[in-house]
Amino acid sequence: MVGMLAAMPPPATLPVPTGAASVRDRGDACPGTLRLHRADDGALARVRIPGGVLSAAQAGVLRELAERLGDGELHLTSRGNVQLRGLRPDCGGELASRMGESGLLPSERHERVRNIVASPLSGLDGRGQRDIRPWLSALDELVCASDLTTELSGRFLFALDDGRGDVDPLGADVTVLARADGEAALRIGPAETVLRIPGAHAPQAALIAAETFLDTARGSGVWRVTELRAAGGILRGQVVRRLRQAGIHATHTTGPVHPAESAAPAPGVVDGPYDTVALCVGVPLGRVGAEQWRALTRAARRREGGGELRLTPWRGVVVPGVERARAAEELEALGAAGLIIGPGSPWTGVGACVGRPGCAKSLADVRAGATAALGPVGALPVYWSGCERRCGHPGGAWVDVVAAPDGYRISLVRDGERHAPLPVPDSPAALAAAVATARGLAGQRPAPRPGT
Numbered sequence: 001m002v003g004m005l006a007a008m009p010p011p012a013t014l015p016v017p018t019g020a021a022s023v024r025d026r027g028d029a030c031p032g033t034l035r036l037h038r039a040d041d042g043a044l045a046r047v048r049i050p051g052g053v054l055s056a057a058q059a060g061v062l063r064e065l066a067e068r069l070g071d072g073e074l075h076l077t078s079r080g081n082v083q084l085r086g087l088r089p090d091c092g093g094e095l096a097s098r099m100g101e102s103g104l105l106p107s108e109r110h111e112r113v114r115n116i117v118a119s120p121l122s123g124l125d126g127r128g129q130r131d132i133r134p135w136l137s138a139l140d141e142l143v144c145a146s147d148l149t150t151e152l153s154g155r156f157l158f159a160l161d162d163g164r165g166d167v168d169p170l171g172a173d174v175t176v177l178a179r180a181d182g183e184a185a186l187r188i189g190p191a192e193t194v195l196r197i198p199g200a201h202a203p204q205a206a207l208i209a210a211e212t213f214l215d216t217a218r219g220s221g222v223w224r225v226t227e228l229r230a231a232g233g234i235l236r237g238q239v240v241r242r243l244r245q246a247g248i249h250a251t252h253t254t255g256p257v258h259p260a261e262s263a264a265p266a267p268g269v270v271d272g273p274y275d276t277v278a279l280c281v282g283v284p285l286g287r288v289g290a291e292q293w294r295a296l297t298r299a300a301r302r303r304e305g306g307g308e309l310r311l312t313p314w315r316g317v318v319v320p321g322v323e324r325a326r327a328a329e330e331l332e333a334l335g336a337a338g339l340i341i342g343p344g345s346p347w348t349g350v351g352a353c354v355g356r357p358g359c360a361k362s363l364a365d366v367r368a369g370a371t372a373a374l375g376p377v378g379a380l381p382v383y384w385s386g387c388e389r390r391c392g393h394p395g396g397a398w399v400d401v402v403a404a405p406d407g408y409r410i411s412l413v414r415d416g417e418r419h420a421p422l423p424v425p426d427s428p429a430a431l432a433a434a435v436a437t438a439r440g441l442a443g444q445r446p447a448p449r450p451g452t
């Protein structure tokens, strides 16, 4: 298989950007299905699920593997992927074989680079500018057919936004947004300006942008577009040139502005102009127990053709295609299983890294801390971390709670800036009060982004 660039006129040799920081000299140790990470609670596998889309049958396989080989839970990530934790160290072969049989491992060489988030309600609620599922399938196939993309870091991220602006703020390396006029906007890194391209070429353009990044960053130790810093401008110029070589017309644009909607889909019944509805649930701390997973797959399987689940980058799950007449009953069953089905749940917007005892770096059992300090629903998400790395933290504006040797530090993060942290002792009452205040004070949506 060859990369998209191999089929194009020979490109000029790209310079290693002088503005790029040589940010690391070690290999990418990001875990996958074939490369397990040894954690304190056993081996960990991260299963890439492009767009978070799982067939009900695949969901059943994941649940069975988690129960039989791991800790029995499915751990949702901030990219709509799934982690299996507490795995036996000798289970790698069986894991890979079952994943392959179920279609969760279409290319072993690309298993860690299929990082694609997509608007989870696209095509379900009548909003957005187009149903981006065809883009999702096409981009995943292109990534898996490219030799070059095997060189991407496991952290490199694509985002496909149906125009509602929900996954655009997640800070992907390459973002494609649907436009009202049928065209698409291609954003490379955090740039304010975007490239306007024909909608039909959006997946190909995203692949070309990723492949051009690889050539631009080669030798610099850079894994993400943001790490290119000043050289980001060189990259964007090269992408325009290569798009034109591929026959894709691209023009720079800065407007119009799409509405900002960076929050997760609200839990409940999602209606739309169709015969069926979707159910949207949140998952407390992103940990789905086996019975909860069974309840979700049961709801999905009632749909003709087997049904599917869509895992969201906000650690929630969407069940599309539910009969309208059964929606309330199905949602109630998911609520009875312990999932978040409405806006009043104190778990809404609360997240945490794995912390102790699963992570040796953690200074605290942050999941227990978050549970003990649950309070009223706040306007902004809150994320608890066991150390300064803040694995899996949300994007946009959020309340940051980090364990410290003498308790916790609480701060507000907005527009990439962290406000001065407030020290709070390790007391559930003190933490609940401080978190509630921070979430209340901070309750504004992030500003709209220009360029789409």
Ligand code: SF4
Residues within 6 Å of the ligand: 353, 354, 355, 356, 359, 360, 361, 362, 363, 385, 386, 387, 388, 389, 390, 391
């Ligand atoms: S944020 Fe720190 S404590 Fe939490 S999972 Fe990451 S490394 Fe471990």
